[in-house]
Amino acid sequence: MDLRFGDSKPTDEERAAVDALLGPPASAWEAPAGEWVDRPDADLRWARGGRAARDRRDLLLPGLHAVNDRVGWISAGALAYLCRRLTVPPSEAYGVATFYSMFSVRPRAATVLHVCTDLACARVGGADLCTSLKARGGVAVEESPCLGMCERAPAALRVAAGNPGSAEHVSLSRGSAPDPAPQAPEGLELPQAGDPGLVLLRRVGVVDPSSLDDYRAHGGCAALRRAFALGPAGVIREVTDAGLVGRGGAAFPTGRKWQATAAQPDGPHYLVCNADESEPGTFKDRVVMEGDPYALVEAMTIAAYATGAHHGYLYLRGEYPRALARMTHAVEQARARGLLGDDVLGQGFAFDIEIRRGAGAYICGEETALFNSIEGYRGEPRSKPPFPVEKGLFGKPTAANNVETLVNVLPILTLGSEAYAAIGTGRSTGPKLFCVSGAVARPGVYELPFGATLGELLALAGTPNPLRAILLGGAAGGFVRPDELDIPLTFEGTREAGTTLGSGVVMAFDDALPLPRILLRIAQFFREESCGQCVPCRVGTVRQQEALHRIAEKRGIAAEDDIALLREVGRAMKDASICGLGQTAWNAIESAIDRLGAYAS
Structure with a gap:
């Protein structure tokens, strides 16, 4: 053009x-x-x-x-x-x-069905369904990476142009046309619904997500009122004493991040909520936003108050139409009722939230790539330093946290830091959300205290078939064997076991999908999602997929030179890539080779 x-x-x-x-x-x-x-x-x-x-x-x-x-x-x-x-x-x-997969600069049909062919959906025939739908005709069909609907696999996203609010997730079944599923069956996403011991998920499935009054009737806004009573420094002290760390995988202390942002003399300060969870197997933030949207509004307001920010951005994944609708309604209602605006709750504090939609780019889950995306540039990561607390969004001090991290602030302020820290373990405090999918009887989001074992979590989800492997942390994580169920689900526990907790993905695999196909799909995901900015990732993800293709053509038997090449490329990506995408693109494949004996002759 x-x-x-x-x-x-x-x-x-x-x-x-x-x-x-x-x-x-x-x-x-x-x-x-x-x-x-x-x-x-x-x-x-x-x-x-x-x-x-x-x-x-x-x-x-x-x-x-x-x-x-x-x-x-x-x-x-x-x-x-x-x-x-x-x-x-x-x-x-x-x-x-052209950077984002949800946009097209070429003519296409007004209605497009994006069919997930990623890990959870591939296990139940997502790729075959996509092929059959394309052959059937009548609707434009495009393959898609994980849509964050792993508990409903196989899944798709239907988008109709010219009809605002028409985008919706749909369920697929073999041999039939896609059937609309605008409402999930009760209990499908949250198998623990109604459990009185829940902390983060206690309102999901209980309150009306559209009603601010219902939210308040179930304890909403109590944390915000206590935040105003404590003052900004008091809030940061409580969060620090509670031991809260980021729930996106990096596990950086939240109190330190907020303190560093608040202490910056440059202004204005910004708050960014990263709701662009695109890791295959991850859907916990979607469930929170769909089921308890006012909790995120309240948590963002508290974070802004503590860090001195008066404007916040909620960067929401473009493939989440229901979460977008519910968060938009919650922000509008909060603004109309005095929970956002020039004078929040009459306390003289001004704060408002602006929702920005992503458009299909896994890399935008990296915080600096997310900043570039908001600013109107390609979503490519920035080199660090400077760090976001010094120069983040628009070059100003910025505190960036994901949805789960922020909603943890509410029980910290309502329970108190000491009571919150008593949940979990000494080094990993509080409750944790886990996204369980794959070969389990009850897929969905589970809440457990840090320190519960992998076996305890899978017992809740149910494993009717013998397992072949369990993937922890998503595509950027690592595989463990079915006999390693005693691994404690903490950041330090998984690290000592030679794997990673990541953002809380637990994906179980049986023999329904051969392991070489799983690894090839992971390699394809990273190749397609690499932003291409740095050579180690841009070239390394291609070479990794090519080597796995060669192995697949040899019926899964790897020559020594292919394995050696994979290790060399993996080390180069891990050591020299700018951001976490390239640094972790080899992790799952390495763990499958070394831990599961993949490609052993």
């Missing part, structure tokens, strides 16, 4: 989609080229420039969503018009639009 402002013009529908987001053009400079020239009132004397133009760059991703949602794809004319409105170079906007 022509990457200059050329003759391409938007259709009326495309222009309406952009104008609905940005408002009508302020001058002829922002109109499609040549469109206002013959109008007597055309104003060609001014256009936004400098800081005013740069300050609008962050609307690029929402603008691309607006066009894609309305029309189903992004034409050259629509992209040119959006670039003109935002004064963004078309070449850069094209690079952003």
Whole structure:
């Protein structure tokens, strides 16, 4: 396509989609080229420039969503018009639009069915279903990495352009057309529903997620009121004393992160909630946002109060339409009822939340890639230092946490740091959410205190068939054997066992899917999701998949040179990649070779 402002013009529908987001053009400079020239009132004397133009760059991703949602794809004319409105170079906007899998710069059907072919869905025939649906015709079908619906495998996401709010997850079954499933069967996502011992999930499935009054009737807002009583420093002290660490996998102390952000003299400060959980097998944040959205609003407000932020961004995975609808409603209701805005609960503290949708990029789960995405750039990780607490979003001090980490702040403030720290173990405190899927009878999100064993968790989920392997931590994690069920589910316990807890993924495998196919799918995932910024990851993920393909063609028997090449490439990615994607792309495959004896002749 022509990457200059050329003759391409938007259709009326495309222009309406952009104008609905940005408002009508302020001058002829922002109109499609040549469109206002013959109008007597055309104003060609001014256009936004400098800081005013740069300050609008962050609307690029929402603008691309607006066009894609309305029309189903992004034409050259629509992209040119959006670039003109935002004064963004078309070449850069094209690079952003083509970075995300949910966008298309080529014509496609108005309704698209994205069929998951990742690990949990592949185990129950997701790839075969995708092939049969493509052959049947009648609907556009695209293969998709994990959709965060592992407890309902095989799953798909149906997106219909021109119909706001029409995107929905659907369930698939062999030999039939996809059947809509806008409501999950009761108890499917949360097998422990109703358990009085739950802490983080106690309201999920109990309260009406659309009702702020129901949320308050079940203890909502008590933590926020205590936060105002303690003051910012008191909140940070409680979080630090509770021993809360990040639940996204890095396990960095949350209190230290908040203290470092709050202490920065530069401003403004920002708060970012990372709700872009795209790790295959992960869906806990989706369940929390769908079932208890006001808890996240309250937790984000407390975090902002502690760190001195007055504006927060909720970066929500684009494949989560129901979570988007419920979080949008919760934010609007909280704003209308005084829980967000210029004077939260009459305490003189101003804070508001802006929701930004991701668009299908696993790499945006890395916090600096997420910042770039919000700012309107390709979601590529930044080099560190400087760290986000010093220069994060828009180059300002930023505290970034995921959904599970933030909602843990609520029981810390309501129970007190000492009582919270008594849950779990001395080094891994509090409750933990686990996403259990695969060869289990009751897949879903489970809440257990840190220190419970892998065997105890799988006993709750039920394992009707003999297991071949268990994957901990998702595609970036590691495999363990079925005879290692005594591994304690803590960060230090899994580390001592030579594996990782990650974000809490526990995926069980029986003989339904051969191990070589599982490993090949993991390699394919990392190759497709690599942003391509650094050579070790860009080239290494390709070489890794090629080697596994060669092994697969030899009926799963690996030559010594293939294994040696895999180890060499794996070490290079781990040592030299910029971010965690390349650094962990070899982990699961290495563990399968060394721990499970994969490819042994």
